Amino acid sequence: MILSASSVHALRAVAWLAAHENGEAMLGRDLARQVNVPADYLSKVLATLARGGVLTASRGVKGGYRLARPASRIRLIEVVLPFEGKRAIPGCLLRPGHPCRESGACSAHPAWGRVKDTYTAFLEKTTIAQIKGGS
Amino acid sequence: MILSASSVHALRAVAWLAAHENGEAMLGRDLARQVNVPADYLSKVLATLARGGVLTASRGVKGGYRLARPASRIRLIEVVLPFEGKRAIPGCLLRPGHPCRESGACSAHPAWGRVKDTYTAFLEKTTIAQIKGGS
DNA sequence: GGTATTATGGACATACGTGTCCATAATCCT
DNA sequence: AGGATTATGGACACGTATGTCCATAATACC
Numbered sequence: 001m002i003l004s005a006s007s008v009h010a011l012r013a014v015a016w017l018a019a020h021e022n023g024e025a026m027l028g029r030d031l032a033r034q035v036n037v038p039a040d041y042l043s044k045v046l047a048t049l050a051r052g053g054v055l056t057a058s059r060g061v062k063g064g065y066r067l068a069r070p071a072s073r074i075r076l077i078e079v080v081l082p083f084e085g086k087r088a089i090p091g092c093l094l095r096p097g098h099p100c101r102e103s104g105a106c107s108a109h110p111a112w113g114r115v116k117d118t119y120t121a122f123l124e125k126t127t128i129a130q131i132k133g134g135s
Numbered sequence: 136m137i138l139s140a141s142s143v144h145a146l147r148a149v150a151w152l153a154a155h156e157n158g159e160a161m162l163g164r165d166l167a168r169q170v171n172v173p174a175d176y177l178s179k180v181l182a183t184l185a186r187g188g189v190l191t192a193s194r195g196v197k198g199g200y201r202l203a204r205p206a207s208r209i210r211l212i213e214v215v216l217p218f219e220g221k222r223a224i225p226g227c228l229l230r231p232g233h234p235c236r237e238s239g240a241c242s243a244h245p246a247w248g249r250v251k252d253t254y255t256a257f258l259e260k261t262t263i264a265q266i267k268g269g270s
Numbered sequence: 271g272g273t274a275t276t277a278t279g280g281a282c283a284t285a286c287g288t289g290t291c292c293a294t295a296a297t298c299c300t
Numbered sequence: 301a302g303g304a305t306t307a308t309g310g311a312c313a314c315g316t317a318t319g320t321c322c323a324t325a326a327t328a329c330c
């Protein structure tokens with residue numbers, strides 16, 4: 001249920017970036033201060049997001065970070081996946097990693113299936129634009 | 136979203152115990168084999184469950200583990216809480232650990248709140264009896 | 271071209287979850 | 301009482317997430 005600290009850092013940073021876009025790139029250290037995350041650690045997170053195509057990074061004087069696309073076209077799953085890995089898509093309750101087919105033996109599925117589907121739908125359908133007001 | 140390995144071990148063990156109750160106590164090593172978990176590690180998990188009042192443990196020749204109550208009166212949250220800690224009850228998406236009030240500023244709440252509530256309701260209302268068929 | 275500025279990357283430290291190994295305590299049976 | 305059986309607890313090993321520190325590469329500005 002709980003996202004890793006890196007995932008939360010990433011979400012907070014991207015959401016803040018989306019809420020304060022003004023055409024200029026944002027410095028890593030400013031972003032770290034605004035989002036209240038250690039700057040040296042956030043820089044790694046941001047680099048990962050840049051490699052993943054969510055952010056664009058530029059070095060030098062007028063450098064910093066920007067969203068690679070409008071916030072309405074960035075889904076939470078894209079931000080979170082590099083840090084959560086396969087754990088982002090939950091499987092069977094009692095057999096993590098297994099596909100968890102509805103028809104099967106596990107009687108936990110009726111209840112667990114709803115949780116699982118609600119969660120995955122949240123990550124796959126929610127966009128950064130719907131989050132950016134949050135803090 | 137993902138429960139810790141210890142929580143899953145605990146759920147599997149308790150569910151298996153519930154599905155195979157026959158009046159006799161079950162040996163830790165047999166339980167470990169059935170549930171496919173390292174015996175020396177599962178023993179710690181089972182000890183925690185016994186301390187938590189979910190299981191009763193008895194030593195000696197006819198010893199082993201039993202459910203402390205009928206499976207229909209053991210809720211998943213009781214099994215999982217000792218291993219998940221406060222993480223078992225998710226908070227605000229972008230501020231883990233915060234109460235996450237609906238009225239507040241965070242625009243993630245409409246979508247995230249449903250996920251959160253579905254998850255906590257699952258843990259608090261589902262009983263072992265509804266799980267024990269699973270494997 | 272040179273210098274300041276910024277992101278990038280590597281090395282390292284720490285904490286914790288998971289797992290292993292072994293000695294000890296409690297209990298049952300003869 | 302004594303020995304076999306079983307759970308309990310402590311010490312240790314290992315990998316990974318998180319976080320820190322510092323050198324290096326890329327870029328803008330003069």
